[in-house]
Amino acid sequence: MTTSQGILILAGLAAGPLLGGLIAGLDRILTARFQSRIGPPLFQPFYDVIKLFGKEKVVVNVWQAFCANAYLTAASISVVLFFLGSDLLLILFIQAVGAVFLVVGAFSSTSPYSQAGAHRELLQMLCYEPLLIFVAVGIYLLTGSFKIESVHAMDQPLLLKLPFMFVVLSFALTIKLRKSPFDLSTSHHAHQELVKGLLTDYSGRYLALTEIAHWYETVLVLGLCSLFWATNPVGAILLVGITYFLEIWIDNVSARLNWRWMLGYGWAMGMSLSLVNLVWLYAR
Amino acid sequence: MKELTCILILLPFLAALCCFLAISSRIRSFIVLATGCILIASSLLLISYVPFAFSPQTTFGVGVHGLIQVPDFILMFAILYFGFKHRSLLVIIPAALQIVLVTWFEVFMIQGHPATQAFYCDNLSLIMVLIISIIGSIICFQALPYMKNHEEHLHLSTTRQPRFFFVMLFFLGVMNGLVLSNDTTVIHFFFEATTLCSFLLIGHDGTETAIRNSVRALWINSLGCLAFVVALMMIYQSLGSIDMQQIIRTPPGAGLSFLPLALLCVASFTKSAQFPMQSWLVGAMVAPTPVSALLHSSTMVKIGVYLVLRLAPAMQGSFLSQCIAIFGAFTFLAAAGLAVGQSNGKKVLAYSTISNLGLIFACAGLNTPESITAAILLIIFHAITKALLFLCVGTIEQHIESRDIEDMRGLYARMPLTALITVMGVVMMIMPPFGLLLGKWMAMEAAAGNIFVIILAAIGSALTAMYWARWAGTLMSDPFAGKFTLEKQSAVTWAALLSLCAGAGILSISVPWLYAGLFTPSMTLNYVPPYTLNEGILENSYGVFAVLPLCLIAVLGFLQSIWAVRGATKARICSPYLSGIQTAEPRVFVGPMNQLVKAEAGNYYLSNIFGEKKLTIWINLAAGVLLTLIVGGAL
Numbered sequence: 001m002t003t004s005q006g007i008l009i010l011a012g013l014a015a016g017p018l019l020g021g022l023i024a025g026l027d028r029i030l031t032a033r034f035q036s037r038i039g040p041p042l043f044q045p046f047y048d049v050i051k052l053f054g055k056e057k058v059v060v061n062v063w064q065a066f067c068a069n070a071y072l073t074a075a076s077i078s079v080v081l082f083f084l085g086s087d088l089l090l091i092l093f094i095q096a097v098g099a100v101f102l103v104v105g106a107f108s109s110t111s112p113y114s115q116a117g118a119h120r121e122l123l124q125m126l127c128y129e130p131l132l133i134f135v136a137v138g139i140y141l142l143t144g145s146f147k148i149e150s151v152h153a154m155d156q157p158l159l160l161k162l163p164f165m166f167v168v169l170s171f172a173l174t175i176k177l178r179k180s181p182f183d184l185s186t187s188h189h190a191h192q193e194l195v196k197g198l199l200t201d202y203s204g205r206y207l208a209l210t211e212i213a214h215w216y217e218t219v220l221v222l223g224l225c226s227l228f229w230a231t232n233p234v235g236a237i238l239l240v241g242i243t244y245f246l247e248i249w250i251d252n253v254s255a256r257l258n259w260r261w262m263l264g265y266g267w268a269m270g271m272s273l274s275l276v277n278l279v280w281l282y283a284r
Numbered sequence: 285m286k287e288l289t290c291i292l293i294l295l296p297f298l299a300a301l302c303c304f305l306a307i308s309s310r311i312r313s314f315i316v317l318a319t320g321c322i323l324i325a326s327s328l329l330l331i332s333y334v335p336f337a338f339s340p341q342t343t344f345g346v347g348v349h350g351l352i353q354v355p356d357f358i359l360m361f362a363i364l365y366f367g368f369k370h371r372s373l374l375v376i377i378p379a380a381l382q383i384v385l386v387t388w389f390e391v392f393m394i395q396g397h398p399a400t401q402a403f404y405c406d407n408l409s410l411i412m413v414l415i416i417s418i419i420g421s422i423i424c425f426q427a428l429p430y431m432k433n434h435e436e437h438l439h440l441s442t443t444r445q446p447r448f449f450f451v452m453l454f455f456l457g458v459m460n461g462l463v464l465s466n467d468t469t470v471i472h473f474f475f476e477a478t479t480l481c482s483f484l485l486i487g488h489d490g491t492e493t494a495i496r497n498s499v500r501a502l503w504i505n506s507l508g509c510l511a512f513v514v515a516l517m518m519i520y521q522s523l524g525s526i527d528m529q530q531i532i533r534t535p536p537g538a539g540l541s542f543l544p545l546a547l548l549c550v551a552s553f554t555k556s557a558q559f560p561m562q563s564w565l566v567g568a569m570v571a572p573t574p575v576s577a578l579l580h581s582s583t584m585v586k587i588g589v590y591l592v593l594r595l596a597p598a599m600q601g602s603f604l605s606q607c608i609a610i611f612g613a614f615t616f617l618a619a620a621g622l623a624v625g626q627s628n629g630k631k632v633l634a635y636s637t638i639s640n641l642g643l644i645f646a647c648a649g650l651n652t653p654e655s656i657t658a659a660i661l662l663i664i665f666h667a668i669t670k671a672l673l674f675l676c677v678g679t680i681e682q683h684i685e686s687r688d689i690e691d692m693r694g695l696y697a698r699m700p701l702t703a704l705i706t707v708m709g710v711v712m713m714i715m716p717p718f719g720l721l722l723g724k725w726m727a728m729e730a731a732a733g734n735i736f737v738i739i740l741a742a743i744g745s746a747l748t749a750m751y752w753a754r755w756a757g758t759l760m761s762d763p764f765a766g767k768f769t770l771e772k773q774s775a776v777t778w779a780a781l782l783s784l785c786a787g788a789g790i791l792s793i794s795v796p797w798l799y800a801g802l803f804t805p806s807m808t809l810n811y812v813p814p815y816t817l818n819e820g821i822l823e824n825s826y827g828v829f830a831v832l833p834l835c836l837i838a839v840l841g842f843l844q845s846i847w848a849v850r851g852a853t854k855a856r857i858c859s860p861y862l863s864g865i866q867t868a869e870p871r872v873f874v875g876p877m878n879q880l881v882k883a884e885a886g887n888y889y890l891s892n893i894f895g896e897k898k899l900t901i902w903i904n905l906a907a908g909v910l911l912t913l914i915v916g917g918a919l
Contacts, residue, residue, distance in 0.1 A: 077837055109861075
């Protein structure tokens with residue numbers, strides 16, 4: 001392992017808690033402004049997590065502790081691998097490991113809220129995972145490799161060749177980040193019919209762990225977005241910024257859809273757009 | 285190596301006979317254990333001799349080809365007999381046709397003793413021998429305590445175990461014979477013998493359903509055998525050879541038409557229970573669980589994928605090969621969909637087997653070095669993990685008297701270690717860095733160049749994660765026992781479960797060495813080793829899988845998470861949130877108007893989308909169309 005790799009690993013490990021937390025803070029401020037509120041300070045997510053760590057340990061089932069830890073581990077490894085420029089499919093698979101553990105942890109409580117949330121999260125995974133794989137395949141067809149380093153070697157932004165794949169990715173992003181209309185399994189809008197679902201019985205430090213893991217995941221999916229304009233850091237930041245701003249906007253203006261709609265829309269739209277874009281690349 | 289080959293094929297037959305004659309169950313257990321140990325040792329010893337080919341010198345100048353003539357006809361007449369016994373025209377017609385065709389083939393076409401190597405063992409055969417001998421033996425070991433409990437439960441007056449272990453051991457010998465033979469007529473004999481063995485095993489309990497399902501298995505597989513014979517005749521017609529190596533060394537399209545190859549593939553699909561021939565394997569779950577474990581992991585269904593992989597070089601770059609890839613990927617997706625709709629644990633396992641085999645066929649069809657590597661990895665790890673899961677379900681079933689996933693809710697409280705091992709099995713099915721996921725990763729990267737295959741595989745993969753995660757979660761659900769008290773099981777059962785679990789873990793870590801030692805040499809025929817190996821990291825021009833570093837991180841992550849569990853045992857245990865005042869009784873809360881409300885939760889099975897009744901007919905139809913495309917396209 002070289003020094004630069006060591007730096008990248010550390011950067012990846014730090015990116016989740018720092019960058020992810022800041023993004024969460026920004027998200028909350030923007031959401032508040034959309035709802036004509038002032039909103040919390042930028043660092044509120046950090047205060048929340050620190051406070052959660054200080055709480056008494058309460059569990060429904062000790063395996064929740066295992067699952068929360070495994071979720072965080074998998075999420076952080078996927079971000080580190082992303083920073084190292086590793087294989088896209090591998091990163092997606094490891095990201096899925098974390099997601100599965102979060103679900104298993106929710107299953108380990110018999111609360112109907114947790115159970116329903118866990119099932120819905122599985123359906124969300126069912127919807128976004130193929131879409132993410134399609135995006136990876138699109139990148140492969142364009143660059144000839146699944147390795148992220150090959151994206152950085154391109155001299156033209158991917159967005160120009162893969163515009164539809166970017167739409168598919170943002171669709172998957174909405175589901176992955178559990179933004180309305182796809183905040184089925186757990187939500188931060190108090191008016192939903194199932195609010196905390198999946199996370200109902202995680203509490204204290206274990207809830208804090210899932211929160212940090214979610215920050216890592218946010219960094220990962222936004223990182224995937226940034227690949228579409230990897231030629232220029234300003235372009236990448238702009239693209240990610242605009243995409244995330246739109247996500248928050250959609251989150252605040254749309255009502256929750258049920259899972260049938262999600263699967264129907266997700267697969268139909270995701271697949272047809274991917275197909276068009278992929279055929280386009282095949283035909284080249 | 286001649287001695288080893290002889291032991292691997294003939295010892296199980298001999299031991300089977302002894303088992304059949306042994307009156308005392310002690311002696312029977314001893315024979316099974318001893319045979320299993322010798323098989324495991326011989327298969328491991330065989331590693332150093334590969335590759336080899338030889339024809340044994342037999343007495344009276346009759347080769348292996350001549351020696352199997354008599355048993356071959358006995359076998360075919362036995363199947364015909366069972367057809368008459370169960371009054372099934374569907375069995376009688378193919379069996380009778382087959383007798384006629386084989387007689388014609390032997391008497392009028394081959395005439396005498398064609399020159400072939402009787403036995404041929406390369407790395408593919410070796411891997412199969414290892415799977416059959418090691419995993420098959422472990423399953424037989426576990427069958428000893430299982431069958432004892434099983435018969436106690438059924439209150440049988442006379443034990444039927446001699447017959448059971450006779451067929452189980454016989455099956456292992458037949459399988460070893462099949463993968464080591466090079467003479468296609470001998471392969472046909474063993475191919476047919478596995479049909480009979482599985483028929484006898486599925487019908488073992490003798491209940492009405494068992495008989496019905498076993499007859500179904502018999503006729504479906506007889507059709508496969510028939511396709512096999514026709515294919516052999518056509519190949520002999522055009523090449524004048526019954527030598528497998530000679531057949532696959534014929535360059536694609538030179539002298540050999542694709543039709544017989546397509547027929548051989550169809551025969552393989554029936555053995556591997558691909559759609560629309562899946563019903564026999566799904567029905568096979570009526571048998572005692574060790575039978576399912578044997579059929580699903582190391583024997584029967586693996587014949588199909590073995591044969592197609594064997595034939596792959598002869599189909600390289602052909603339309604047929606592409607069709608097989610799409611067919612396989614379709615099966616992968618369709619069977620995963622059906623598994624989502626099932627709450628019966630054994631059915632979930634059955635559909636997952638069909639699904640995984642579909643992925644292996646897809647890899648064989650893609651026919652690139654990467655995909656062939658993926659296929660072999662998938663075969664190995666699927667065999668171990670599926671054997672483990674079936675043995676777990678069998679153990680659970682004998683304990684809770686149900687195989688329904690809903691009844692396994694909170695199993696951790698009742699059978700902690702078995703539940704943990706089952707969850708481990710599930711994790712090995714879907715998660716990196718375990719071998720099965722590595723295989724799936726290779727398969728997907730190899731499939732990325734084929735738009736149909738990759739789309740089907742991506743969706744299938746997401747469905748797969750869904751039904752496994754649901755099951756694992758259900759097993760770990762509360763009521764939480766608090767204390768870990770080990771359940772009672774026989775030592776053999778623990779040994780079988782733990783050895784399979786540990787074996788899958790250790791093999792996953794050693795994939796780089798496995799790749800370097802076993803796969804690279806087997807790639808000689810038209811394939812170049814696709815991955816470079818560097819410090820335990822597999823890499824090619826477009827993908828990188830850091831096997832060893834990931835294993836290391838996984839182990840660390842696992843230990844850290846276990847440490848967290850230790851910490852959590854000191855935590856206050858509270859009851860799940862139920863939106864009301866909790867009562868002392870679990871899952872009951874005080875709701876509105878002071879009424880007690882019991883909270884219930886069940887899994888989503890989405891049966892109005894993924895139900896068998898909804899989907900099977902359409903899947904069979906689509907698979908039928910694809911099969912027609914495979915055979916028709918080869919014309």
